[in-house]
Amino acid sequence: MRKIKYKKGRKVQPTILEYTGSHKSTKTEMQLFVYDTNELTEYAEFKTDQLYRCFDNSKINWLNIHGLNDIEIIKSIGDHLNVDNFMLGDILNTTKRTKLDEYHDVLFFNIKSLLPIENSDNINVEQISFLLKNGILVSFQEKRSDFFVHIRERMRTHSGIVRDKKADYLLYLLLDAVMENFYITIENEEDRVEDLINLSKTSTNPKILEQIEKHRDNYNFLKRSIIPLRDSLYSIKSMKDDNVFNAIEPDNYSFFDRLHQKSLELLEQIEYDMTTLDSASSFYFSTQSHKMNEIMKTLTVVSVFFMPLTFIVGVYGMNFENMPELKWEYGYFMILGFMFLLLLGMIYYFKRKNWY
The missing domain is CATH 3.30.460.20 (CorA soluble domain-like)
Incomplete structure (x- = not known):
């Protein structure tokens, strides 16, 4: 958009009369x-x-x-x-x-x-x-x-x-x-x-x-x-x-x-x-600030949800030989169920606290 300001017209000598405006086609x-x-x-x-x-x-x-x-x-x-x-x-x-x-x-x-x-x-x-x-x-x-x-x-x-x-x-x-x-x-x-x-x-x-x-x-x-x-x-x-x-x-x-x-x-x-x-x-x-805060809040909540899940996955990814539940027939399904319940519990808790 054109910036409105006083135009800087070129200097005109006092003895010289010259119209400096923009309506140069207007008949007098x-x-x-x-x-x-x-x-x-x-x-x-x-x-x-x-x-x-x-x-x-x-x-x-x-x-x-x-x-x-x-x-x-x-x-x-x-x-x-x-x-x-x-x-x-x-x-x-x-x-x-x-x-x-x-x-x-x-x-x-x-x-x-x-x-x-x-x-x-x-x-x-x-x-x-x-x-x-x-x-x-x-x-x-x-x-x-x-x-x-x-x-x-x-x-x-x-x-x-x-x-x-x-x-x-x-x-x-x-x-x-x-x-x-x-x-x-x-x-x-x-x-x-x-x-x-x-x-x-x-x-x-x-x-x-x-x-x-x-x-x-x-x-x-x-x-x-x-x-x-x-x-x-x-x-x-x-x-x-x-x-x-x-x-x-x-x-x-x-x-x-x-x-x-x-x-x-x-x-x-x-x-x-x-x-x-x-x-x-x-x-x-x-x-702008409120929208940015909402975005950061959402990202933080999602990160918190996955932090304990990531911890559990990390524990069972250490590959120690003496981990009895690894040889248990239902160990895999038990850990998945526990992680799912933990996630639901955190969602419920955050909801009650009105954190999202």
Whole structure:
């Protein structure tokens, strides 16, 4: 099974923009939502030549991008928002850990979206990045997915307060939607670990131990993905009084505080699940040890049964001349009968003692 870990991508120069992810065949597509409380305009097939014509500075603009293969499109977005190349490089370099940064009034945030792969113990990883500046939010996804479908519907139907809030609230909703994937992944891992625990109580198949270690790797990978996210959200939470992040309104810091609390809950759940996984390992080794003890017990009992019989056979195999019973007509049958009765007596005695 493939070991899940952050890929060690080759080093890319800061001035060179290159997509390092695995979805290299995905065509770059864009959708733009321009909205306020009273009006919503949706551009389903947005093109870069519409940047200056369709963006409305008096409203909230959400540009969602699927696919990062077209570098020219990414550069056009960066030029329009006056984004430095190092931020664009972090968007395209999917080997980077979760990061929060603000430069030239542009807030940059990237996050790892994790989802279980159906009928597999592996986890699907996708990097999602965000740029927030002056009422414009740009989200970058490596491929088309349905993480934000419910948010689009809330915009279209004007349900909730999403169209009454600024772009930073929209960023909160998008981050919250991505974090829901962590819960789905953890729940899937918990179901599989529960099956492993039940299986480890009854089976000593070595593949069980391989699966246990595989899920331990998955939990460690989840931790490595959530810890930098927790730190980034804590940065927003801890710096709200200093107005460090100009792109976030003071009234909306509480929403990001909720995300920080969610990240702590996720880490606590992972720690608990890893303890449960240790129980699966203990059950497996206990079952192995118990089975080995039963085997040794059976072998020992059989050996004890034959020890006196072997002694008797040894005595009469010494071939001394003065052994009267050797010349007795019924000596052979008498010794066999005695050995048989001795064996039955030992079996009865061991049974009463519950030694087998």
